[in-house]
Amino acid sequence: MSHGAGGRAMADLVAGIFRDAFANEFLEQGNDQASLPIPAGGRMVMTTDGYVVSPLFFPGGNIGALAVHGTINDIAMAGARPLYLSASFIIEEGFPLADLQRIAGSMGQASRETGVPVVTGDTKVVERGKADGVFIATAGVGLVPEGLALSGDRAEPGDVVILSGSIGDHGVAIMSSRENLAFETAILSDCAALHGLVAAMVDAAGPHLKLMRDPTRGGLAATLNELAHQSGVGFRIQEAAIPVKPQVAAACELLGLDPLFVANEGKLVAVVAEAGADALLAAMRAHPLGREAAVIGHAVADDQRFVQMTTAFGGGRIVDWLSGEQLPRIC
Amino acid sequence: MSHGAGGRAMADLVAGIFRDAFANEFLEQGNDQASLPIPAGGRMVMTTDGYVVSPLFFPGGNIGALAVHGTINDIAMAGARPLYLSASFIIEEGFPLADLQRIAGSMGQASRETGVPVVTGDTKVVERGKADGVFIATAGVGLVPEGLALSGDRAEPGDVVILSGSIGDHGVAIMSSRENLAFETAILSDCAALHGLVAAMVDAAGPHLKLMRDPTRGGLAATLNELAHQSGVGFRIQEAAIPVKPQVAAACELLGLDPLFVANEGKLVAVVAEAGADALLAAMRAHPLGREAAVIGHAVADDQRFVQMTTAFGGGRIVDWLSGEQLPRIC
Amino acid sequence: MCLAIPALITALLPDQMARISLDGVSKTISVALVEDLAPGDYVIVHVGHALSKIDAAEAARTLELLAEAGLLAGAAEAPA
Amino acid sequence: MCLAIPALITALLPDQMARISLDGVSKTISVALVEDLAPGDYVIVHVGHALSKIDAAEAARTLELLAEAGLLAGAAEAPA
Amino acid sequence: MKYVDEYRDGALARDIAAAIAAEAQPDRLYAFMEFCGGHTHAISRYGLEDLLPPGLRLIHGPGCPVCVLPVGRIDDAIRLARDPAVTMCTYADMMRVPGSNGASLMKARAAGADIRMIYSSLDAVRIAETEPARQVVFFAIGFETTTPPTAIALRQAMQKGLANFSIFCNHVLTPVAMRAILDDPEPIAIDGFIGPAHVSTIIGTEPYREFAETYRKPVVIAGFEPLDVMQSILMLVRQVNQQRSEVENEYIRAVRPDGNVTARALCAETFEVRENFEWRGLGVVPASALKLRDAYAAFDAEKRFAVHTVHADDNPACECPAILRGRKRPADCKLFGTACTPETPVGACMVSSEGACAAHWTYGRFREHARSAA
Amino acid sequence: MKYVDEYRDGALARDIAAAIAAEAQPDRLYAFMEFCGGHTHAISRYGLEDLLPPGLRLIHGPGCPVCVLPVGRIDDAIRLARDPAVTMCTYADMMRVPGSNGASLMKARAAGADIRMIYSSLDAVRIAETEPARQVVFFAIGFETTTPPTAIALRQAMQKGLANFSIFCNHVLTPVAMRAILDDPEPIAIDGFIGPAHVSTIIGTEPYREFAETYRKPVVIAGFEPLDVMQSILMLVRQVNQQRSEVENEYIRAVRPDGNVTARALCAETFEVRENFEWRGLGVVPASALKLRDAYAAFDAEKRFAVHTVHADDNPACECPAILRGRKRPADCKLFGTACTPETPVGACMVSSEGACAAHWTYGRFREHARSAA
Numbered sequence A, B: 001m002s003h004g005a006g007g008r009a010m011a012d013l014v015a016g017i018f019r020d021a022f023a024n025e026f027l028e029q030g031n032d033q034a035s036l037p038i039p040a041g042g043r044m045v046m047t048t049d050g051y052v053v054s055p056l057f058f059p060g061g062n063i064g065a066l067a068v069h070g071t072i073n074d075i076a077m078a079g080a081r082p083l084y085l086s087a088s089f090i091i092e093e094g095f096p097l098a099d100l101q102r103i104a105g106s107m108g109q110a111s112r113e114t115g116v117p118v119v120t121g122d123t124k125v126v127e128r129g130k131a132d133g134v135f136i137a138t139a140g141v142g143l144v145p146e147g148l149a150l151s152g153d154r155a156e157p158g159d160v161v162i163l164s165g166s167i168g169d170h171g172v173a174i175m176s177s178r179e180n181l182a183f184e185t186a187i188l189s190d191c192a193a194l195h196g197l198v199a200a201m202v203d204a205a206g207p208h209l210k211l212m213r214d215p216t217r218g219g220l221a222a223t224l225n226e227l228a229h230q231s232g233v234g235f236r237i238q239e240a241a242i243p244v245k246p247q248v249a250a251a252c253e254l255l256g257l258d259p260l261f262v263a264n265e266g267k268l269v270a271v272v273a274e275a276g277a278d279a280l281l282a283a284m285r286a287h288p289l290g291r292e293a294a295v296i297g298h299a300v301a302d303d304q305r306f307v308q309m310t311t312a313f314g315g316g317r318i319v320d321w322l323s324g325e326q327l328p329r330i331c
Numbered sequence C, D: 001m002c003l004a005i006p007a008l009i010t011a012l013l014p015d016q017m018a019r020i021s022l023d024g025v026s027k028t029i030s031v032a033l034v035e036d037l038a039p040g041d042y043v044i045v046h047v048g049h050a051l052s053k054i055d056a057a058e059a060a061r062t063l064e065l066l067a068e069a070g071l072l073a074g075a076a077e078a079p080a
Numbered sequence E, F: 001m002k003y004v005d006e007y008r009d010g011a012l013a014r015d016i017a018a019a020i021a022a023e024a025q026p027d028r029l030y031a032f033m034e035f036c037g038g039h040t041h042a043i044s045r046y047g048l049e050d051l052l053p054p055g056l057r058l059i060h061g062p063g064c065p066v067c068v069l070p071v072g073r074i075d076d077a078i079r080l081a082r083d084p085a086v087t088m089c090t091y092a093d094m095m096r097v098p099g100s101n102g103a104s105l106m107k108a109r110a111a112g113a114d115i116r117m118i119y120s121s122l123d124a125v126r127i128a129e130t131e132p133a134r135q136v137v138f139f140a141i142g143f144e145t146t147t148p149p150t151a152i153a154l155r156q157a158m159q160k161g162l163a164n165f166s167i168f169c170n171h172v173l174t175p176v177a178m179r180a181i182l183d184d185p186e187p188i189a190i191d192g193f194i195g196p197a198h199v200s201t202i203i204g205t206e207p208y209r210e211f212a213e214t215y216r217k218p219v220v221i222a223g224f225e226p227l228d229v230m231q232s233i234l235m236l237v238r239q240v241n242q243q244r245s246e247v248e249n250e251y252i253r254a255v256r257p258d259g260n261v262t263a264r265a266l267c268a269e270t271f272e273v274r275e276n277f278e279w280r281g282l283g284v285v286p287a288s289a290l291k292l293r294d295a296y297a298a299f300d301a302e303k304r305f306a307v308h309t310v311h312a313d314d315n316p317a318c319e320c321p322a323i324l325r326g327r328k329r330p331a332d333c334k335l336f337g338t339a340c341t342p343e344t345p346v347g348a349c350m351v352s353s354e355g356a357c358a359a360h361w362t363y364g365r366f367r368e369h370a371r372s373a374a
């Protein structure tokens, strides 16, 4: 990749790699924006995320798949059907074209598998040393059925908290591929698009479903604290109910990390009124991405908005937000 | 700014700076996606661009205003009314918070002035030396009235090419603020949102209007070549008709650059059927951002898709795409 | 504290290094500080170094003591 | 070619440097290569250095010659 | 995880808790100090205080090498890291520890200093080998546990002939710090010690004998798993009840009476005791830390870069000295939760998550909140 | 722009064009070489060929210092730039010029080399001063116009005592190259020269006398504005018609007969003539380039970094040698527009936009296309 502005080389590159990888009728329009049909009914949701993962390729995925799945998930968390994605690439001069192709290929595959096209995009190349390989910012829009209004402020005391599966897989997969940590494990990132699972959940729980959120950066701990803060409630969760794969637990022991704070990319937390909890859990367990779904606790009245946890050991603790990034520890 | 993941410090920062700067009801929802009403009728357009300008602050603007105006413009070029923006920030560790505030402030101001809210956003901080201050990727959606279908492939021989104003202002303003070039000029970036002008144009020219595009990176030359390529026509333009400010011309002489290749951020090129050209030009000139609008040429049948120019001198030349970035020259 | 964890030696490597395994996670560490190690041993690992070999017999004895303490409690709680 | 452009000297600076102006664009260049310059002079600027002073009288004369060549052409085209 | 999971059995813990409750005399208070942050962590992480009878109180000691490093030494490390020629290698734990005026290695890195977070002491050697043009300084911190890995790194660097490798040595000594707490002129409310787990794998059980014999404080060396802690508390209760003061070893699966002889010999050959060293929260403690022997002066960053530590005062409102001696609790400090939080730690006890104040902030607050609500 | 706009008057150009048409004899061909890329640029940029009578042909000469630098010297520059100690300072023009196997400074920079694009020779001195730890090499290229600024940079670096500054000297000599074209064993179809504008501000009019007197080729030194070119063509037509061969000066507003005496003295003191130098498209030309005098050996990058240029062959299918001598046109080359485009230039004439092939690609193709369509 060479640093350039408006040249034919760059235009050809964008046309070649991305048009091939994302092939869809909207991108084919070849304009600086895509013209798109709007399905009837409902409200629109819009989201964006920047993806800056290091390394770019990790067990179970790469930044490209992540950038598709992550943004689809933020749409899905509103109970919405994801419709369209945009993708903005910031590429460091000298970045291997073969890697870009692999990333674009993964995005294309993720886009086809999820049925959500990347309808418009942009590429900028910056001088060497002014980025880190490639950054991707995706944005997405989706359609949420009229009447469904999931939101992080809707948890109420008594509501049930359900987690869709085991935590920490993504973060541990990433760390295992960082040179300076140098450990090996068979753990793969859980990177996945959750809109299918979400559709089944919305069907099953209907108005009982209050909110969903994907516990990405900062892990389950950050998400529960965010939700507690936003809804003005506390949460009380059971450590023993939270699925953690043995390798994830082991890697966390080795590095002095807590799986509660480790990132996930294919999991969600749902808060549901008690009356809908059983139906929701059953529907989730019937879906391939929710087979390990579990009730992990419930919301409680708490003006301190604490997330409290009964440990597997039987004691109690607060699950706080992390102050800054969780770093590997030696003491 | 410190490098972090999911910490409270970062969450507070995002909440503080951006929520204040962008204040709107959608962002207030506080979720990972914004829930938005969809106006009735028409099709949706979606676009994205990454902004990587250096320096971040330049005469007449900064990366923040650019990121709002640029994406609004890509929506407007479809004849659409811009509705909502998303913003993804990638920030280098150590970037001064005061600068971030200034940038967010400009974005907020641009958003308020244009009436297009930034409804959702994301912030990532990367290690020092792995980015260049701040990168912004914005995405936007808009609504295009039913029946209007502007597209870069619609130019036909005989169509008239109209430019909305003088070229090269943005690129020269940027270059004048680059330390290594070290020249001074009063030229300001033309950075502006064109959707108001576009609305007037759509009203005035109706179905005669074929397409619009903003000649940003690569300048007027790149845009005309793109359009020629996409529509399968040639263009014949008159150099004498193209407005260039004297300071822009002078800076280009000094650096060995050609204003045709220099970037603009508040200009558009429209292609219109001859029958609508007068009405369109009049409407453009009546708008503050189109006062200097001029017919600069017309589309011609040409299977080579050349952009030909009659020079101010009376000779002829091809206006080619640039091969890579236009660099200051000494010979 | 000093974060350290018991791990299984799976292979001895040249230069006083060894492979360890911990529930499917493996890593290379230094074993320069501990003598007489063999694959199958468990060691306490700290900052990439083995500090001490785990004594399997003593570990078993500790577990017995723990169980015993629990039993005693049962006895204590039960009406004497 | 050697890209060079005539520019107006607006101020002489220490160390054989000068400010130049070109239609509202200004810049600092070296004038070490050209003697006897004063603000108001025009110089040919190349890679940040003045190469030569423009001779205003000769410039005027050249314009006259150009006009003359044009006139001659007119004369030539007109029926002789 | 073998040798881990079996010591985290909650059912068994409740049984042991019942034994403690049964054996603890209801009419007296028991105050035990767990010296090590590892125990503090286990107590907080697993909520062990919920399992203990009301008359039994745990006092969190200064056993976190990150927390106790004084501001002046953090300032030294930051100063070294800012040298453009220097690549500073540090365990990640040190990144956020505040020096003077809120400076930290994290902020220094954000401002452009070349600071690398390493997992093992040997990573620093590898970096020095790979980047011969850089002056690689290893920020060596820790108790007796972490000292031998530093000695190994020094050996490796010497073998490889790395002229660009040096060590900024901040290793400290556990028994000396315990003695400093007991020697405090004001009376200390400590009935016994839960003794260090991993420190003891190196130093063995012998160094604690003076606390049992001279100071008459029972010591039970305990593993860092929650059952280890519960069991050691039971053992301490029994010693108190029986008016014994002995050194007992609960962590017998990893700790031998003579510790790790190889490691101790290596350290003795590499390091010598400093005359004085300052501890955050404890003040200057004679003979409480190590430095490189003169034979290794060439690898001593303090000599190579002429480091002269400037003392910086702790915040006078910080109650760490009293908390570390069991006289006060975190909530007694005016700064707790206001000026002093894990994001902006003021004193030693808030600096790492094992500090008494940080542990109370992270894991304990709700208990107090529940109490006050009740 | 004063002294610019008045020489870009299209109406006047058409009048002069009429004069040329009137004076050019319809029964003969006129072939003039504009040596300089500056003239080539003006001809293409303003479409001057549209204003000339059909019997008058302009031959684009080798007057672009970027184009003529041979592959071996580009390879040298890339090799220097890849040295991790080196910061290479270059005019942006050189960034894309291809060396062997498609290498370029642009690609070397993308691969991590520290290469800075500068606007003025003095920028390189400033960088050396600001970054004393870097070995700053100034990639000096250009004809007599660009040589004095290099000499000034050397003077500044010496005054500032910069031990980390050196010059990779590639300055070449215009009259020698003109002579090389005329000395070609095969006959040359050139009736006269449009002489260099800015080169002549330095060297004056005298060096062209031999071409007029010995080779009997009229020379008209012309400014780079389009009216200057038109006027000089008229003057050349007149010399041919009148069978004169003189050195005339159309660019009298900037060119004195003795050029810039100060600059020439400075250059004579700084540089000496190389025995041989290779030109892309012309081959090895004796005494056609400059190097630093031995007195400045300390600043000579070729000496400091032991540069030994390895000759690399031009593509044998490239027709540059014939094009530069007026025997062929760009479209006659098999590679034109296929293997050889401005994005992937093969030969000298495509390398910069002033090369004959590049100019034809950028500005001229439509004319041919229009012709063939007609």
Ligand code: SF4
Pocket (backbone or CB within 6 Å): E315, E317, E318, E319, E320, E323, E330, E333, E334, E335, E336, E337, E340, E341, E345, E346, E347, E348, E349, E350, E351, E357
């Ligand atoms: S809360 Fe902070 S200031 Fe107060 S005692 Fe604890 S560490 Fe010291």
Ligand code: SF4
Pocket (backbone or CB within 6 Å): F315, F317, F318, F319, F320, F323, F330, F333, F334, F335, F336, F337, F340, F341, F345, F346, F347, F348, F349, F350, F351, F357
């Ligand atoms: S087209 Fe390329 S290869 Fe052919 S003559 Fe021109 S420069 Fe040489």
Ligand SMILES: [Mg+2]
Pocket (backbone or CB within 6 Å): A047, A048, A049, A074, B032, B033, B121, B122
């Ligand atoms: Mg988002």
Ligand SMILES: [Mg+2]
Pocket (backbone or CB within 6 Å): A049, A070, A071, A074, A216, B032
């Ligand atoms: Mg997200």
Ligand SMILES: [Mg+2]
Pocket (backbone or CB within 6 Å): A073, A074, A077, A213, A214, A216, B032
């Ligand atoms: Mg989310």
Ligand SMILES: [Mg+2]
Pocket (backbone or CB within 6 Å): A032, A121, A122, A123, B048, B049, B050
């Ligand atoms: Mg774009």
Ligand SMILES: [Mg+2]
Pocket (backbone or CB within 6 Å): A032, A033, A121, A122, B047, B048, B049, B074
């Ligand atoms: Mg766009």
Ligand SMILES: [Mg+2]
Pocket (backbone or CB within 6 Å): A032, B049, B070, B071, B074, B216
């Ligand atoms: Mg755009």
Ligand SMILES: [Mg+2]
Pocket (backbone or CB within 6 Å): A032, B073, B074, B077, B213, B214, B216
């Ligand atoms: Mg656009």
Ligand SMILES: [Mg+2]
Pocket (backbone or CB within 6 Å): A048, A049, A050, B032, B121, B122, B123
């Ligand atoms: Mg986000």
Ligand SMILES: [Mg+2]
Pocket (backbone or CB within 6 Å): E080, E081, E082, E083, E084, E085, E086, E087, E088, E113, E114, E115
């Ligand atoms: Mg440093």
Ligand SMILES: [Mg+2]
Pocket (backbone or CB within 6 Å): F080, F081, F082, F083, F084, F085, F086, F087, F088, F113, F114, F115
């Ligand atoms: Mg280099």
